[in-house]
Amino acid sequence: MQRVFEALASAPRRKILAYLAHAELNAGEIAARFEISKPAVSQHLSVLENAGLIVSEKRGQYVYYRLVPESLANTLNSYVQEVCPVSRPLKAESAAIAQRKVDTGSR
Amino acid sequence: MQRVFEALASAPRRKILAYLAHAELNAGEIAARFEISKPAVSQHLSVLENAGLIVSEKRGQYVYYRLVPESLANTLNSYVQEVCPVSRPLKAESAAIAQRKVDTGSR
DNA sequence: TAGGTATTTAATTTATTTCTTAAATACTGA
DNA sequence: TCAGTATTTAAGAAATAAATTAAATACCTA
Numbered sequence: 001m002q003r004v005f006e007a008l009a010s011a012p013r014r015k016i017l018a019y020l021a022h023a024e025l026n027a028g029e030i031a032a033r034f035e036i037s038k039p040a041v042s043q044h045l046s047v048l049e050n051a052g053l054i055v056s057e058k059r060g061q062y063v064y065y066r067l068v069p070e071s072l073a074n075t076l077n078s079y080v081q082e083v084c085p086v087s088r089p090l091k092a093e094s095a096a097i098a099q100r101k102v103d104t105g106s107r
Numbered sequence: 108m109q110r111v112f113e114a115l116a117s118a119p120r121r122k123i124l125a126y127l128a129h130a131e132l133n134a135g136e137i138a139a140r141f142e143i144s145k146p147a148v149s150q151h152l153s154v155l156e157n158a159g160l161i162v163s164e165k166r167g168q169y170v171y172y173r174l175v176p177e178s179l180a181n182t183l184n185s186y187v188q189e190v191c192p193v194s195r196p197l198k199a200e201s202a203a204i205a206q207r208k209v210d211t212g213s214r
Numbered sequence: 215t216a217g218g219t220a221t222t223t224a225a226t227t228t229a230t231t232t233c234t235t236a237a238a239t240a241c242t243g244a
Numbered sequence: 245t246c247a248g249t250a251t252t253t254a255a256g257a258a259a260t261a262a263a264t265t266a267a268a269t270a271c272c273t274a
Contacts, residue, residue: 009116069191076183084176
């Protein structure tokens with residue numbers, strides 16, 4: 001929880017998540033979309049990975065990153081449910097939808 | 108958005124939100140729940156207020172704070188919808204529930 | 215194996231956050 | 245008005261986070 005919110009507090013990191021929401025990308029492809037250095041991007045990637053929001057997979061020379069959407073959705077949804085009474089009715093609904101997604105593997 | 112995520116990145120600030128989810132409290136009552144100094148708590152309160160997550164109202168000698176639950180729920184829900192395709196079906200549902208709450212003023 | 219590319223690690227500097235104490239402001243009630 | 249309480253503002257110290265450059269690691273291909 002702490003790590004997730006820390007990870008999300010950074011604009012570049014949220015931008016990385018937004019890219020990965022649309023496609024799996026390797027470290028170089030991600031870095032190319034920023035003006036900061038590659039090591040800086042690499043550090044952002046490890047913050048995101050340590051938070052469990054993304055996962056990496058080395059394939060040959062490249063390291064591919066992809067989003068773990070359930071992780072982000074689960075953390076934020078459950079936080080909202082905890083703090084915002086208004087959202088409590090969403091809880092069962094969210095769980096059901098998330099489960100359906102896991103079952104079918106569909107988007 | 109940036110301010111909301113920055114606000115949520117701090118454990119003491121999330122703790123403040125959790126307290127305010129249950130009751131309106133004044134600055135002193137909030138500060139009493141922490142080991143840090145009152146000015147430190149006051150600063151956390153202004154970060155939360157600048158993010159639009161809480162509002163304050165001065166009544167006599169005291170400054171009362173309360174949560175703006177729609178603000179937190181709306182920001183996090185819409186962020187989740189943007190980044191996590193899995194959650195998109197929740198959008199209409201969330202809006203409907205939030206609207207119902209606004210209409211009735213109920214929990 | 216050698217040279218090149220991709221990525222991360224390490225060391226360091228800079229910037230930002232968070233805390234503390236002291237002082238200012240604002241309200242209350244004698 | 246004066247003394248006391250509640251809260252915030254201000255200034256500065258300490259801790260964290262984020263960037264950079266240089267070097268290390270790992271993989272690919274000739």
